[in-house]
Amino acid sequence: MRFNSDLLRVARQVRGLSQTKLSVDSGLTQGAISKMENGLSEPSEEVVQKLADTLQFPPSYFYQSFQPFGLPVSVHPMFRKKASVPVKELEQLEAGLNLRLSHYQTLLRSVEIDRDLELPRLDLDDYDNDPVAIASLVRRTWQIPRGPIKNLVQYVERAGCIVVHCDFEGVGVSGVTITLKGLPPFIFINRNNPADRQRFTLAHELGHLVMHRLPTPDMEREADRFAGALLLPPDQVAPYFMDGVTLPKLAALKPVWRVSMAALLIAANNLGYLTANQNQWLWRQFSAKGYRTNEPPELNFEVEQPSVIRDIVQLHLGEYGYTEQELAFVLHAELSDLRRLHGLESEPPKVGLRIVK
CATH class of the missing domain: 1.10.10.2910 (Arc Repressor Mutant, subunit A)
Incomplete structure (x- = not known):
């Protein structure tokens, strides 16, 4: 397969390197790197190995057909x-x-x-x-x-x-x-x-x-x-604002509706339960208490966790019988990237993916 010049750019940018820094670290000229990234030069195996070592990608990564x-x-x-x-x-x-x-x-x-x-x-x-x-x-x-x-x-x-x-x-x-x-x-x-x-x-x-x-x-x-x-469906949240809108009420509603106090305040205003002066006063209170950047931490609730990619990875490592090293090989990835990107540093959860076999 041909060297994929676009993936060289992706790998360099993933690592946060400029062409100049990659040139210094790899010992290749910046001109050579620029030509490779623009598809004007096909690198030798030796050059690809230098790039792979510097960027911490397996050489096979650069020969994938994936189009960024x-x-x-x-x-x-x-x-x-x-x-x-x-x-x-x-x-x-x-x-x-x-x-x-x-x-x-x-x-x-x-x-x-x-x-x-x-x-x-x-x-x-x-x-x-x-x-x-x-x-x-x-x-x-x-x-x-x-x-x-x-x-x-x-x-x-x-x-x-x-x-x-x-x-x-x-x-x-x-x-x-x-x-x-x-x-x-x-x-x-x-x-x-x-x-x-x-x-x-x-x-x-x-x-x-x-x-x-x-x-x-x-x-x-x-x-x-x-x-x-x-x-916050307007017809469903409106009754909560009928007897007034205060910061304590917004704080009480946050864990119920699982939205920010700011979102509740905007909803109340959009529904017409605040005058312009009341709305401005409440936003000034938000600013004074620092709620515009950080709402009270005691009101925080648990983050909803995605499951599809997690379950697919665990399916490969479990039922399909892959080792982490084999999965990294298939993905053309370093083991450290596999673990970092797919949450393998922590204890794997039970797979709950709905799969048609």
């Missing part, structure tokens, strides 16, 4: 409120997700996941451009009981999506959704965020999958409205 993807438009600065994310951090984020997806593509060849919920694909134009109406329809389609959603990750995975917790620390990204031909949708969530933020991010990314085929200027606002209505 670019980040979705919702992650690009022009579509995000925080437009100051350095290019290097975004490149490393993209490379890390590509590395994961190359593993998942291989792992998924051995299993067929049984989906028992349909993932709706709905056009906003058909619903008066109202994400709240679409969120309500998704709840009904999935037959979610009235009240708080106990475990959103389970519903999303039952609909055929794969949820993955990743370390996005320092990038300023809460979630990324990737859809590739022939693979289920992947929703990557920043594991460094608290549970309430993770749930809202997952609902937001689900909104993109349900409503958005092509990017639009309003897509982030629409996904936020979808997420808010999915987790």
Whole structure:
């Protein structure tokens, strides 16, 4: 097979190296590295071994047919409120997700996941451009009981999506959704965020999958409205605000609805239970108490854990009889990367994957 120049770039960016630093560490010229990454030069076995040793990838990694993807438009600065994310951090984020997806593509060849919920694909134009109406329809389609959603990750995975917790620390990204031909949708969530933020991010990314085929200027606002209505249906949460909205009430409702106090405050305001002055006063209280950055830790609740990728990995290591070394070989990965990316440093849980054999 031919050397995959795109995977050299991915490997370099995964390790956080510039071409200049890779040149210094490997003893190869920067010009040679640049030509290899641009597909203008086919490296010898000796050069590939130097790259593999420096970047800590097996030589076979560079000969895979996997074609890396670019980040979705919702992650690009022009579509995000925080437009100051350095290019290097975004490149490393993209490379890390590509590395994961190359593993998942291989792992998924051995299993067929049984989906028992349909993932709706709905056009906003058909619903008066109202994400709240679409969120309500998704709840009904999935037959979610009235009240708080106990475990959103389970519903999303039952609909055929794969949820993955990743370390996005320092990038300023809460979630990324990737859809590739022939693979289920992947929703990557920043594991460094608290549970309430993770749930809202997952609902937001689900909104993109349900409503958005092509990017639009309003897509982030629409996904936020979808997420808010999915987790806090207006007709169901309204009664809690009828006798007033206070910080103690928001704190009491947080573990019940499993959303942030801030999300509850926004919902109360959207429903018309606050005057402009009351809303501003409550937000000033949030700022004074530091709740805009960190809500009271005693209100935190348990993070919902994804299971699909975890179960597929454990299936290979258990029923399929792979050793970790064999699985790393199949994935063209170093053993340390296998363990880090797939949570093998901790005790493996019981496999609960729904698989059609």
